[in-house]
Amino acid sequence: MDDPYHNNLNQQVTEGGEYTYTQDVGGQDGYPYQTDYPPQDEDARSDATEGADDDEQMYEGEYQGIPHPDEIKEARRAARLEARRKARQAAQQEEEEENLPEQYEAIMEDCGHGRFQWMLFFVLGLALMADGVDGFVVGFVLPSAEKDMCISNSDKGLLGLLVYVSMMVGALVWGGLCDKMGRRKCLIYVLTIDLVFSFLSCFAQGYGFFLFFRFCSGFGIGGSIPIVYTYFTEFLQMDKRGEHLSWLCMFWMLGGLYASFTAWGIIPHYGWGFAIGTEFQIHSWRIFILVCLFPALAALVGVIFMPESPRFLLESARHDEAWMVLRQVHDTNWKAKGEPERVFTATNIKTPQTQEDEFIEIQSDTGTAFQRWTVRHMTMLQQVMANIMSLSAPELRLQGLFLVIVWFCLAFSYHGLGVWFPDMIKYMQYEEYESKVKVFHRERVEHFHFNFSLVNQIHREGEYIHDKFANIEIKSVKFEDSLFENCYFEDVRSTSTFFENCTIKNTVFYNTDLWQEKFKDCRMENTTFLHPKKGCHLNFEVENDIVIYMVSFLGSLAVLPGNIISALFMDKIGRIRIIGGSMLVSSACTFLLLLSFSQGAVICWQCLFYGTSVAAWNGLQVISVELYPSSKRYRTAFGILNGICKFAAILASSIFAAFIGITKIIPIFLAFAALVCGGLVALKLPETREKILT
Numbered sequence: 215m216d217d218p219y220h221n222n223l224n225q226q227v228t229e230g231g232e233y234t235y236t237q238d239v240g241g242q243d244g245y246p247y248q249t250d251y252p253p254q255d256e257d258a259r260s261d262a263t264e265g266a267d268d269d270e271q272m273y274e275g276e277y278q279g280i281p282h283p284d285e286i287k288e289a290r291r292a293a294r295l296e297a298r299r300k301a302r303q304a305a306q307q308e309e310e311e312e313n314l315p316e317q318y319e320a321i322m323e324d325c326g327h328g329r330f331q332w333m334l335f336f337v338l339g340l341a342l343m344a345d346g347v348d349g350f351v352v353g354f355v356l357p358s359a360e361k362d363m364c365i366s367n368s369d370k371g372l373l374g375l376l377v378y379v380s381m382m383v384g385a386l387v388w389g390g391l392c393d394k395m396g397r398r399k400c401l402i403y404v405l406t407i408d409l410v411f412s413f414l415s416c417f418a419q420g421y422g423f424f425l426f427f428r429f430c431s432g433f434g435i436g437g438s439i440p441i442v443y444t445y446f447t448e449f450l451q452m453d454k455r456g457e458h459l460s461w462l463c464m465f466w467m468l469g470g471l472y473a474s475f476t477a478w479g480i481i482p483h484y485g486w487g488f489a490i491g492t493e494f495q496i497h498s499w500r501i502f503i504l505v506c507l508f509p510a511l512a513a514l515v516g517v518i519f520m521p522e523s524p525r526f527l528l529e530s531a532r533h534d535e536a537w538m539v540l541r542q543v544h545d546t547n548w549k550a551k552g553e554p555e556r557v558f559t560a561t562n563i564k565t566p567q568t569q570e571d572e573f574i575e576i577q578s579d580t581g582t583a584f585q586r587w588t589v590r591h592m593t594m595l596q597q598v599m600a601n602i603m604s605l606s607a608p609e610l611r612l613q614g615l616f617l618v619i620v621w622f623c624l625a626f627s628y629h630g631l632g633v634w635f636p637d638m639i640k641y642m643q644y645e646e647y648e649s650k651v652k653v654f655h656r657e658r659v660e661h662f663h664f665n666f667s668l669v670n671q672i673h674r675e676g677e678y679i680h681d682k683f684a685n686i687e688i689k690s691v692k693f694e695d696s697l698f699e700n701c702y703f704e705d706v707r708s709t710s711t712f713f714e715n716c717t718i719k720n721t722v723f724y725n726t727d728l729w730q731e732k733f734k735d736c737r738m739e740n741t742t743f744l745h746p747k748k749g750c751h752l753n754f755e756v757e758n759d760i761v762i763y764m765v766s767f768l769g770s771l772a773v774l775p776g777n778i779i780s781a782l783f784m785d786k787i788g789r790i791r792i793i794g795g796s797m798l799v800s801s802a803c804t805f806l807l808l809l810s811f812s813q814g815a816v817i818c819w820q821c822l823f824y825g826t827s828v829a830a831w832n833g834l835q836v837i838s839v840e841l842y843p844s845s846k847r848y849r850t851a852f853g854i855l856n857g858i859c860k861f862a863a864i865l866a867s868s869i870f871a872a873f874i875g876i877t878k879i880i881p882i883f884l885a886f887a888a889l890v891c892g893g894l895v896a897l898k899l900p901e902t903r904e905k906i907l908t
Contacts, residue, residue: 401441
C-alpha cells in the first residue's frame with residue numbers, strides 16, 4: 215500500500231543497524247515531519263493540536279538556532295549559583311589564609327624545637343658556608359690565575375664584575391622560583407649548578423671558559439641565601455626565629471675562615487700541582503678551588519635527605535604531604551627528648567586553594583610535551599612577576615623602600631671596604647717597597663757575569679758590553695735608555711721587569727721569559743731569541759703574599775664576637791635596635807680609618823669594622839623574612855633585596871678600587887655616609903620580633 219508520506223522518504227541503513235531518513239521534495243532536503251500534504255487553513259486544524267501551537271512553533275525555532283526560553287532561564291539560574299559558589303569559595307579561602315599562620319604557629323609549638331631543627335641547621339649552614347666561600351674564591355685565585363692565563367688588568371676587572379652580576383641575577387631568579395618550585399628542590403638545583411660549574415672551572419685552561427664557568431657557578435650559589443633563610447624560618451616557631459637565624463649567619467663567617475685558611479695553606483705551594491702534557495696544567499690555585507667545593511657538596515648530600523618545607527606544601531594545597539612532614543618533625547624532636555609516646559595531635563589543617571596551580575595542571579593535560587613544559591613555565595614566570603609587582607602595593611611601598619635603602623647602604627659600605635682593605639694594604643706594601651728602590655745612573659759594565667738576582671732596581675742610561683746574565687731572577691727591575699751590546703741571557707726568570715727605550719745589539723736570549731711585552735720602544739739589532747718562554751708564568755714567591763691571606767682570615771675571625779652578641783640579644787632588644795645601632799657604631803669605626811697610617815692600623819680597624827657590622831647583617835636577614843605579610847611575597851622580596859645587595863657590591867667595588875693610591879678620604883667618607891644614612895633609616899622600620907609569619 216502506497217503511503218504519500220513514505221513515498222517521499224528515502225530510507226537508508228547505516229552501520230550498526232540504525233536507520234536515517236531524508237526527504238526528497240523537489241530536489242530539496244526537508245525534515246521527517248514535513249510532507250507534501252495539501253495546505254490547510256488555520257481554522258481546519260485538528261482538535262488534537264489545538265493549544266500546543268506555541269510550543270510546536272518554539273520547538274521548530276530550535277532548529278533555526280533560537281534557544282528555548284526554559285534553557286535561557288536555566289542558564290541564568292546556573293550562572294547565579296556559580297557566582298554564589300565562587301563568592302563562598304573566595305570568602306572561605308580568605309578565612310583559611312587568615313587562619314593558616316595561627317594554625318601553623320600552634321603546630322610548630324606542638325612539634326617543639328629539637329633534633330630536627332638542629333640537623334636542618336647544620337645542613338643549611340653548610341649551604342650558607344658554600345656561599346661565603348664563593349665570595350672569597352675569586353679574590354684569592356686572581357693573583358695566580360691572571361699570570362697562569364695571561365689575564366690583562368681589564369679582563370681581571372671583568373671577572374670580578376661578572377661574578378657579582380651572576381650572583382645578583384641568581385638571587386633575583388631563585389628568590390622568586392622557590393615560591394613555585396619549593397625550597398628543597400630549588401636549593402638542590404642551586405647547589406648542583408654551583409658544584410658542576412665550579413668543578414669545571416678547576417680544569418678550564420682558557421680565560422673565556424674560566425669566566426663562563428665562574429659566571430654559571432655564581433648564578434647558582436647567588437640564590438642560596440634567600441632560599442636558606444626561608445627554608446629554615448619555616449621550621450621555627452616565633453620565639454626562636456631571631457636567635458637561631460642569627461646563629462645560622464655564623465656559617466657565612468665560617469665560609470670566609472675556611473676559604474682564607476685553605477688558600478693560605480694551598481696556593482703558595484706550587485709543587486702541589488700537576489700537568490698532563492704541555493697544554494693541560496693544574497696548578498695549586500686550581501686545587502684550592504676544588505677544595506672549596508666540599509661545603510657545597512656536603513650541603514647537597516644533606517639537603518637530599520631533608521623534607522620539603524611544610525609551609526610551602528600547605529600553601530600549595532598539598533595537605534597530606536605537609537602533615538607527614540610535620541609529624542616527622544614532631545616525632546623526631548620528642549623522641550630525642552625522651553618522650554616517644556607523645557602523639558601528633560594536628561589532624562585537620564585548613565589550606566587555601568590556589569587557582570594558579572590548578573591552571574597549570576589543566577594546561578598540562580593537553581598538547582605535546584614541549585607545549586606542556588612551555589605553558590607550565592610561562593605561567594610560573596607570570597606568577598613570579600605578579601609577586602614582584604605586588605610588592606609595590608601601598609601598604610608595602612614605604613616599609614619596602616626603607617628596607618631597600620638599608621640593604622643598599624650596608625652592602626655598599628661593607629663590600630666597598632672589603633675591597634679597599636686588602637688593596638690598601640697592598641698599596642702600603644708597594645709604597646714601602648718603592649721607598650727602598652736602588653737607582654743606578656750611567657753605569658758601564660764590561661765582561662761581567664751576573665750570577666746573582668737583581669731586585670728592586672732602576673738602571674738609567676747604562677752600558678753593558680760583553681756581559682752574561684745566567685740562571686738568575688730579575689725582579690722589579692727597569693732598564694731605561696740603556697745599551698746592551700754582545701750580551702748573553704740564559705735561564706732568566708723575570709717579574710715586573712721592563713726594558714724601555716733601550717738599544718740591544720748582537721745579543722742572545724736563550725731559554726728566558728724576556729719576550730715582546732718586556733721591551734717597550736726598544737731598538738733591536740742582530741738580536742736572537744732561542745727557546746723563549748712565551749706567555750705568562752707563575753712566580754708564587756711574588757704573587758702570593760701570605761699577609762693578604764692573614765688579613766682575610768683575621769677579618770673573618772673578627773665577625774665571631776658580633777655574631778654571638780647579635781644572636782643572644784636579637785629577641786631581647788629587637789631587630790631594629792640591632793640594625794640601627796650596629797650601623798651607627800660601624801660608621802664611627804669607618805671614620806677612624808682616617809687616622810690609620812700603617813698596615814697594622816688598617817688591619818686593626820678592619821677587624822673592628824667587621825665585628826660591629828655583622829650584627830646589622832644578621833638583623834637584616836631576620837627582618838627580611840618577617841616583614842612582608844603575604845606568604846607568596848616575602849621569598850620574592852628577599853631575593854630582590856639580595857639582588858640589590860649584589861648590585862651595591864658591584865658599584866662599591868668599582869668606586870672604592872678606583873681611589874686606591876689616589877686618596878683615602880673619598881672611600882672612607884662614602885662608607886661613613888652610607889652607614890649613617892642606613893642606620894637612621896633602619897630606625898624607621900617596624901619591629902617584627904613578635905610577628906607571626908603571615
